[in-house]
Amino acid sequence: MSTLTQNPSQTQHLPRWRSAVGLLRRYALFILLAVLLAFFGHAEPAFLQASNLLSILQSTSVDALLGLAVTVALIGGGFDLSIGAVAALSLMTSSYAMVVLGLGALPSVLLSLAAGALVGLWNGVLVFRLRIPDMLATLGTMFLLGGLQLIPSAGRSIVPGLTLPDGSVANGSFDEAFLAIGRADLFGVPLPVVIVAALALLAWLITERTRWGRVLYATGGNELAARLAGAPTVRYRFIAYIVSGLLAALGGVIIAARVGRGDVSGGSGLLLNSVAAALIGFAVLEARRPNILGTVVGAVFVGVLLNGLTMLNIPFYTQDLVKGAVLVAALGLTYGLSRGRRS
């Protein structure tokens, strides 16, 4: 975090830094997170136990991963509404590969990732070749995939022993190595948390610290300016969608491995959570742009909030309302309260 503040475009806020209000706004989300942790810890001591904190991270990991997918697409200047559906597709693809086709762990994972990359490419074609606005194109893809994933299993969840549409029975099963992706620990830390943390660090380094990240941000910010500066903008925008699809597909794999079945409704709610994480991330350190660190913080923030409310026995059906409220509040913080610079 301290390294990000050295970022050139951040330090221009220096004069305002000195004011307490500016400082408060800059770290608002971190302060709120600390307040939440203290509050939940006080109300329910079990909340702050290591096992519970790890379980928060575990449940947050997929949202964070899909949040990264949204963020990468956003940085390249495109919204990707299809990531939830891509995760669901990947969940069904990997399950189908193992249970019906009898493939091993590695081929199943590769097949799922390939499906995700293919969807990213497809989105790129819709947006950059057919010139469909990004929101509409990826919304269309979302509906398309939502229907497509139901076809192979005739709308049923994929479990060992599933009766296929042609009457035969699927006799494959989930590979143990595959299930380990969602269930194993590394020094006590759930493997999905380790995977997502590593990917987030990599994505952060690439977007913030390399010239490729700068080109991607520039492409998303002003494509003409980026092209006139010699950037292969079309290639970058395609890559952003493909990476987005790949990350979302990995999210689907992790869900399949954790749950151990190809649940037809396994992808529901993923889009809301991940978009919320990415947009809340705009408020982190007053970035006001899609950024990896912000997305991770946003996902953790939502995870902590929901876990804490659950522990306090707040009904589960209020969760969406809470998420929506947090999202709007964060956006208000980003845009509404910080108009100072524009004039």
Added chain:
Amino acid sequence: MSSPTPLPDATARDAVLQVRHIGKRFGATQALDQVSLTVRPGEAVALMGANGAGKSTLVKILAGVQTAGSGELLLGGLPFAPRSPREALAAGIVSVHQATEQLGVPALTVAENLLLGRLCNGHLPVLLRRGRLLREAAEVAAYIGLNLPLDAPFDDLTPAQRQLVALARALSEAARVVILDEPTASLSSREATRLFEVIDQLKARGVAVLYISHRLGDLRRIADRAVVLRNGRVAGEFAAPLDLSAAVQAMIGHEPSLPVRRETIRTAQPVLAVQDLVLRPGARPISLSLHPGEVVAITGNLGAGKSRLLQTLFGEQTWRSGTAQLDGQAWRPRSPADSIARGVFLAGEDRWRSSFLPVETLGACIGDLISFPHLGRLFPHGWLRPAHTDRIAATAIGRLGIRTQGPDDTPDLLSGGNQQKVVLARWQSQPYRLLLLDEPFQGVDVGARHDLIDAIRDRQDAATLIATSDVEEALEVADRIFVMHQHSLIEVDNHQGGAAVLATLQALETTEAAA
């Protein structure tokens, strides 16, 4: 505020607008300091000043976009403190912005745009009959003798026509003061002449005009008086007949000087040689040679093909036919990336569209903007070293005299002239063979323009090709001048200077008008 002010003198009493001791501070910068000026009905007052002198701030206060920090405004003798553009407009202060896209609603027709004010404030019935709409629009158009198809979409109008529509609308809304901010920036000389006629009509109707421009020719033509701002203060007032050189001197604080035009050094091998380049089907082929150390300017009307030529040489537009050599080797760029790799750089027109990034984006600060096209060369392994880009930016800031707090500033914090210096610095920060500059003096004041010209003419090893619609700018910067007309080039005899260029332009326009 309550301090006793002396009774206004006779000239002030008949003033339509009085600005009294206005001050405005942004953080550590005192943008306006005790600025006072008076505008009388039917008078055109030129507001002059270098970038950052406080012109835009004053205009924004008058137009209700910002509020004054201290001092007061009187409109028709009554205190006036607009808190929004709407209030300013209702009081009769109309500002026509330099950005042409803000002049109207593109989706509506000319007639609807002319009646925009009435459509919005409910003075027209909800259900409009086409006949009534057109009749009322025709009345508005008649105020300035506007002769446009009222049914045409606003989208199809030229920038000049849009400005005229905005002006007609201003008149129909009982304007008392019209503020024109760089109105001729994107107009050809013929279109500008038309605009000046309209301004004369405004004056004849008793409307006061506050005119902001960097173009001395404009000011000479229309201004009755000039008020010069420097560093947020009034540096001088000049009454008609305007002594423009004194005004310019007050503005920049020293005598302007034309660069010494060098006799071009024609070495054996030109940097760029172009043969029979056709920009558009039917256009006469273009042949052109540019030599090391040479600065060549192309002038001509909007739409003559200046940008097209530059973009074709840069690989942003498709190369139709014709051949070219760069340093003796065949040259036919396929993409901007291709050109940049070979040392052919282009700084596009309209810096916010072609060069800068939205200020929130990573890489939007001037240090990053300067290095952005060269990142591949500077950091071949991909890993950025901010200290290195900051060093490059610091060098550029020093060399061009960019007024900024440092490489971390975003360009929106800079004045127009300093923004343009950033654009030039970007392309001059690395070695190049040919630099293509499209309208490099847009919204740049005289002082900054001289800094830019010095920096452009400083390069002895490479060639520079500049497109500008302003003949004065072309004369100031270039060793040789071409006039572009209908996508072809006409070389102007350099020894006859400005008169020859103007004569060529005028001859072309009259033949065009006759056709």
